[in-house]
Amino acid sequence: MNQEDLSDAIIDYQVKHHINDTDLAFASHLSVEKVHAMKTGDGMFTDEEVNQIYDYMSANA
Numbered sequence: 066m067n068q069e070d071l072s073d074a075i076i077d078y079q080v081k082h083h084i085n086d087t088d089l090a091f092a093s094h095l096s097v098e099k100v101h102a103m104k105t106g107d108g109m110f111t112d113e114e115v116n117q118i119y120d121y122m123s124a125n126a
Contacts (some may be wrong), residue, residue: 068106071115075104078122092122 102108
């Protein structure tokens with residue numbers, strides 16, 4: 066998936082579940098900075114971190 070798909074997936078999940086970056090970070094065991102970077106496309110994050118957030122969102126849809 067590309068960055069835009071990742072950003073859209075995170076935003077859609079947050080809207081659907083009424084949670085913010087902090088709540089999603091805590092639940093997915095990522096830092097708030099990582100979640101925010103994934104949403105905005107800024108900063109550095111690994112494929113493992115991307116998979117971690119996708120796994121969390123899939124398991125908790």
